[in-house]
Amino acid sequence: MADSSPGHQDDIMPKRANMGGDEGEKHGKPNVSQAPPPQPQPKPGLIKGLVTKLGLDTPTLIAMFKGALAPVVGLAIYQSDAVAQEFSTFGYLVAVIAVLSLSALPRGKFVQTLILNLLFLGIGSAGALLILWSSLQARLHTETVPAAYNSSQSAVSAVWLFANIWIVNTLRAKYPNLNIPSIVYSIMTNILCTFSPQITSNAAFEAIVRRLLTAMLTGFAIATAVCLLVFPVPSRAVSTAQIGGLLRLLQGAVKQEKAYLQSLEREDMFAVPADICAATHLSTDSESASDSSSVDKGSKSKKKHKKHKVQPEPKSTAEAKAIKETMFDLRLLTSKVYVDMPFAKREIAWAKLSSKDLSTILELCRGVVVPVHGIGTVIDIFQRLAEKRGWITDSETPLDVLAEKMDDKRVWNEVMKQLHEPFEKLSTAISEGLQHAGMLLEILPRPKPPKNNKNNTDGSPALGDVESRGGLIQPGDPGFEEVLKKKIQCFRDIRSSILHTWAKEKGLLTSGSSLERVNSISFPMAARHHRDQEQLYVLLYIETLMEAAGDGVLRFVQFADSKVADGTMSSKRLMVPKPKVLRKWIASIFSDEDKSQENDADLFERGMAIIYMGDSFASKRDPEHLPPTNAWQRAGNALRAVSKFFSSEESAFGFRCACATLTIGIVAFLENTHVFFQEQRLVWAMVIIAIGMTQTSGQSIFGFLCRVLGTLVAVVLTLITWYIVDEKVPGIFVFLYLFQALSLYFLLKFPQLTPAVVLCMITQVLIIGYELQVVKIGIAASESTGQPFYPIYELAPYRLAIVAAGCLVAFFWTIFPSPVTERTWLRRDLAVTLYLLANYFSVINGTLKSKLNGTGGDRNIKGTPAHQLAKHRTRLFGKLMLLLPSLKQHADFQKWEPTVGGKFPRDLYEDIILRASRINSYLTLLSYTIGGGGKGTTGMTLTDSLDAASKSALPSRCDGANARAWRDALAVLLADISPTQHSIISTLTLLSNALQSGHSIPPHLKVPRPYELTRQLETLCAGIPSVEEEDSSSRSQSESDSSSINNIAPATTKDKHSLLDTRNMTQAGYAEFAVLQVCSTLVCDDLEGLVESVSKLVGVVDFSYCVTSSSASTSGASIPGGGSSSSSSSSNDLEKGKMD
Structure with a gap:
């Protein structure tokens, strides 16, 4: 279910779902050679292959069609006469807010975001009343003759707009989880402040605030109903799916590490791959000058190597590359689990496992991830040894160095052959143990037994039939823990034989002698003996981590068995978070101490982590002031804190946002242009600025291109939606729903495109919503706010131009006056x-x-x-x-x-x-x-x-x-x-x-x-x-x-x-x-x-x-x-x- 969370989209699980342990080894057969040969898998059909390639699994499809439902419902209810009369020309805002609410979020994240959205919406409504009242008072105290424009009212509204945008975006930069609430606040403030110069009475501004607030609350209500009632996705389901993906990745990693270690039985483990050479600058060691320009000399050094006819650097083996990719995915997924787990622990749920159980499962998974990841570092260790000993050979390498390298290679080949069988058994035990624990804790699905036959299609007994399997215990069966213990103990017993082989190769042991009778050689610091000692350390390092991985899986299995034994997994119960958990969550929202993404349900999160480093890093001592010792000095520190706040980077970002907003908003407050502002709907360019402002110029350039392209795609889609059904309202809703779902696919699979996708969805809603509004209430009523009617073929290009202008202004103020790169x-x-x-x-x-x-x-x-x-x-x-x-x-x-x-x-x-x-x-x-x-x-x-x-x-x-x-x-x-x-x-x-x-x-x-x-x-x-x-x-x-x-x-x-x-x-x-x-x-x-x-x-x-x-034998200093x-x-x- 992790795919249903676009904020923390987990692309690993769909890709790695089939990377689990070897199916031929999964059911505890110690002798691999006796396993039946794998049956050839039928080639998937065209449609099935395309669906698999696109990642259109069940969670993704649910998230797509669920997320597209709320904005379509928001526009559909406007077809009711009562709703159209209530919202008048603000009906499209219902769908816009439904898009921003993102009902496809998991329940825990959605509820947190909803609470913050309602809080900021309430504060924004109260602030809007103050703004409209104060600007109206300025009009009443300066107006002599009734006029459509009043400069004092416009000036007061402009000042209020600048201050509000500055403050809310400062908070947005300081607390990233306030991103969406800040956008909601900015939308309300922008609309009401730019509309303020046209208001001439208290009743008028109270009515417009009430109507706008009702429309936005309705959008939140529709999104809430869709999130909680239509295919609800609990945060626990997301965390469970992520942990399931973690277990599959671990199974795949163990399988790949087994293949890599087996490949070392015949290959050169000291061959340094080209990608590692480039990363560690091995190819430019002799020429890397001591200045920063050495980076530019990489290409020159490669040309020189080619001139000397150095043998080409060996490429990474397929096994090593697969391990590196899996290790990266393992780290990435582990970080996602740590991010999403707090949401699972906070929400009210009808489940079997408590929040404490979830924490324990995560720790037990970490106890397996660490040693498995450590085994993967063997690749790096061998490459370090090759670099350290000068074994990066070429055609000019001396023969004695080659002989020394080949001797060590021969020893390692022999050791890896001895390690083949024990690690074969251990990897099978680890994979089966993870499968057993996952099935008992209902993290991984149980295999489905055949319906009408006790035997499988290949003639082997069914999983649930222990007797027909001759008493063979498999994952999920009672007593599997003892089987796993025996397999791990078997690995421990074989360890001594591996060390026996190594000692024999080194001449420390004669044939037939035991390790206890090994020669008393304590490795003096002679070069050869020192290398032998390093070799022994690496061998023990590999063996110890293998054993640790087995022990970690055994602890996981014991925990799973204990939860079955004590009845935890027998029935579901109501899980309510403790008051302490809720207090910590509320305190963490506005606290620097927990500024990580675990509390961030941000729609626009793209993996940019903001971490609390600690007081020693964040707050530095003031060399000009000692700590305050009395009330007067503490009051002075409070006064200095105000200036510190306004000089902070967050305040600078808020100031940039305010300047960008007023760059377009000033048009609404000038006498000669305020009518043009309303007619051309430039307020939406200000909304685009609120969505599109970023703190760094790199994101701004990328975002500018993506947002313009997303808006262009939205214009094309709206024209297709409107005309392909001959302007029939039911058909319009059908195609709008399909295109909204299609847009959500890119948001789910490519989180870095989130702002562009959201803008594409909002643009579709704005254009279609306005045209449906005209169809419902008529042209005259639609033009009552001063906005002339445009047919869709004119309105769509206008929207594109407005969005492009907003994106351009946001980009300009991101890099001006000085960019934060x-x-x-x-x-x-x-x-x-x-x-x-x-x-x-x-x-x-x-x-x-x-x-x-x-x-x-x-x-x-x-x-x-x-x-x-x-x-x-x-x-x-x-x-x-x-x-x-x-x-x-x-x-x-x-x-x-x-x-x-x-x-x-x-x-x-x-x-x-x-x-x-x-x-x-x-x-x-x-x-x-x-x-x-x-x-x-x-x-x-x-x-x-x-x-x-x-x-x-x-x-x-x-x-x-x-x-x-x-x-x-x-x-x-x-x-x-x-x-x-x-x-x-x-x-x-x-x-x-x-x-x-x-x-x-x-x-x-x-x-x-x-x-x-x-x-x-x-x-x-x-x-x-x-x-x-x-x-x-x-x-x-x-x-x-x-x-x-x-x-x-x-x-x-x-x-x-x-x-x-x-x-x-x-x-x-x-x-x-x-x-x-x-x-x-x-x-x-x-x-x-x-x-x-x-x-x-x-x-x-x-x-x-x-x-x-x-040269004249003179010296100077x-x-x-x-x-x-x-x-x-x-x-x-x-x-x-x-x-x-």
């Missing part, structure tokens, strides 16, 4: 993203410290530090998932901005966006590893297994003594790595401030290096017992309350060995340490690239002292710039930072 917003959004990443990393560090120090408490108990940290991590995750797609939207819109001056460094911005997205992914994996897998779960960390060992779903891979040893060792090392942690946070914050302000970064910036945990742990012995003592130590574990940190000492005894000894690589602590090490290394690598890219954008402060020598910003010093400074 899309590129400026892109830079600011990037600054916000880096700030949120720094905050995210800081919270992760706080979580790690609290866990290792034992001060966090239980994260499932409200009020504990662990619960607060987990809540904060989840909030930051949601904001980042919402903001990152917005960066792509801004990058797309900047293409429409004309470039004046130097070329826009798009490659650098895209590189920063790419690296920020990667850092977010790696930090999410760190957060998952440290903080646990989801709400109400114990997570995948060894510290969680210590805190809640009794709640573990599966047997732990390490006993309490070993886990405590790892925790105590990490606690000792935490103080040693604190400088690196602080450096990462400081660097991200510094880069954020540099992008926000445009100031250069300081020289000699020390780039954070990865955690040196490996070298530190190699010198420690954390009391890991030897193989012979394992049983005795486990028996004596209960005698000691805790493991003391003082037990960690240099490895000198024979009975104890280093934590990183290869004999420990089967322990959970070792594997999770590998995940932390890999993620932190990837974060630091991308952070280094971020520093380089940002320095090319903003430059580096240069205080260097240069000494030059001439100069200090260039004394603090100037120089991009050319970027590379040198970065290198100095590395050496420091």
Whole structure:
């Protein structure tokens, strides 16, 4: 049902609906080779194929024909004599408001928008009465002889119009969820203020306000009836459909990752695809100069490569490309779920799952999304290794480098062959587990059994017949949880054989030996052994995330089974939101603290996220004033807040809107032109300005072209509607309904075209509505307001000209006197993203410290530090998932901005966006590893297994003594790595401030290096017992309350060995340490690239002292710039930072 929400249109689900797990593997057959060959699917017919290609599924069709119903009903009721007499010449407004209400919205969003619309309509009506009364008083106190025009009345109306448009658009810019209410307010204000100079009595302006208010309320009433009564779409249905799409995407992602890992059994995993080369500037490393002009040298470097006859860069495999696309869709859909979930939790519903259950489901889904997404990062890891080791080969690559690369490739090919069978089984288990949980929670549909035969068409038993299937338990059957546990435990058991293969390939293990008897090699820092250690970390990283994905699915299945067992899924009940939820919603509408799109039911939302960054980013200290200490100083601050408000960017946007409105509105207030204004209906050009004004010039150029084109399409459609049925009213309504539904299709499938589509629908309603009004009440009554009658073939071009004029004025005032470009917003959004990443990393560090120090408490108990940290991590995750797609939207819109001056460094911005997205992914994996897998779960960390060992779903891979040893060792090392942690946070914050302000970064910036945990742990012995003592130590574990940190000492005894000894690589602590090490290394690598890219954008402060020598052996000294910003010093400074 997500397709029924145009504001948050979900195009992923229709496209990915069939991307679920492999149908041949879905029903729990461990031996894939014995599965019957897939039957060839019949080719769909022409009509069915076209419908599928256009995405015309059931939710889309319902939304199209439901959204087109309200405006047609609004025009149809005008054919009644009573309605025509009541509304007179304002009948078309009923249909216009019905279009703006957008009855196709889900119920929760529609009700929120309706409440705000009614609030602003009531305020606008009261304000209109004040405007008309005050302007009339100006007329009465200055009029000597009755006249049709009064300059004082017009001047007062113009001033009121300017002030109202300024204020309402300032609020519109500050609170995006007030977009539609602001347009409704502007329509009422524009119509009444421009009509004000013709009013000569109190009774006249009271009658016109009452008539206008009644018409607009009727439009809202019709839209409300259509939304709530005709195919009602609850917000819960939207969220449920989105979660169902998320589960299908996860099934598809696991299937694609399986195909990719299987392809590595024979292919070169270190081949760097061309698209990755371009994104990370690998092809221009040797020639990327240190100034910003290096962006323009990309094409030159490619030509040079061609001259040297370098072998063509290998293209991404089909599997890798599919994974990248699915990962992007997964992030996008996850952000949409986070946006729409609050609406589902707020609305009154007749349902089975409570709002708390919905939150838990979302957290459990996140517990699967994170490790599955982490497995997809293996592509990036192999490419980083190739770059780091110089394995981007060409025809001139030395033979020893090629031999080294081929040796590692051979090892990885062998390891991937060993990984084939376990991941085959695990991917089947994950897909089946998601299917099972989705069916029990009624998120995914159950397969329909055959009607007359217990067997399927291929001869296999039906799903519901367990006995005929020989006791084979499939998704949806009781007892499936135990089957899933066995499959995951089977994967855990096979892990040791994979490590056995790797150790044998490395010569650490002889044939027939067990891992416990592996040679005691602790990987000294020799280059080869260091690479072997990295290889082991990557292997453990892959295995650990696979296991974590299985555990996350198991928790999801356990939750679904618990809801069936406690009777939650047996019957529906009335779900009423708690007063606390409603209070938070009301407070959040006008609060900066929750300025994200989760409260935004905006019609014109196109993915532009506005995120609350926190007090440290938004409100800066005033260097000229200390905090107030008494009432007088606080009163002075309140006075300063007024000037701050009028100097804000939101107020500047409101001022632009007011100027644009008066550019056309002034015609209504001048004596020589006010009649022309009324006759030519120029008020609708002012309405177009209210709809079409945007804050950035990129949107304005794009919007200007789309709105003019949409109006042109509307003119053509209205002429067809009017003449194709020979001006017969019933036929006109039929074709109007079809064309309105057709317009809604583009709104649903292409949300970026929303303003143009809405304008197209309104133009159709205006033209057809006016002509039907003339047919109903006659030409004389229609001309009573001073507007002459035009036949439709003249009225339609006039409407096109008026809309084009309004769009042109809106475009002019968007770029004049100085444009706020899309590129400026892109830079600011990037600054916000880096700030949120720094905050995210800081919270992760706080979580790690609290866990290792034992001060966090239980994260499932409200009020504990662990619960607060987990809540904060989840909030930051949601904001980042919402903001990152917005960066792509801004990058797309900047293409429409004309470039004046130097070329826009798009490659650098895209590189920063790419690296920020990667850092977010790696930090999410760190957060998952440290903080646990989801709400109400114990997570995948060894510290969680210590805190809640009794709640573990599966047997732990390490006993309490070993886990405590790892925790105590990490606690000792935490103080040693604190400088690196602080450096990462400081660097991200510094880069954020540099992008926000445009100031250069300081020289000699020390780039954070990865955690040196490996070298530190190699010198420690954390009391890991030897193989012979394992049983005795486990028996004596209960005698000691805790493991003391003082037990960690240099490895000198024979009975104890280093934590990183290869004999420990089967322990959970070792594997999770590998995940932390890999993620932190990837974060630091991308952070280094971020520093380089940002320095090319903003430059580096240069205080260097240069000494030059001439040919005459004379020397001169100069200090260039004394603090100037120089991009050319970027590379040198970065290198100095590395050496420091």
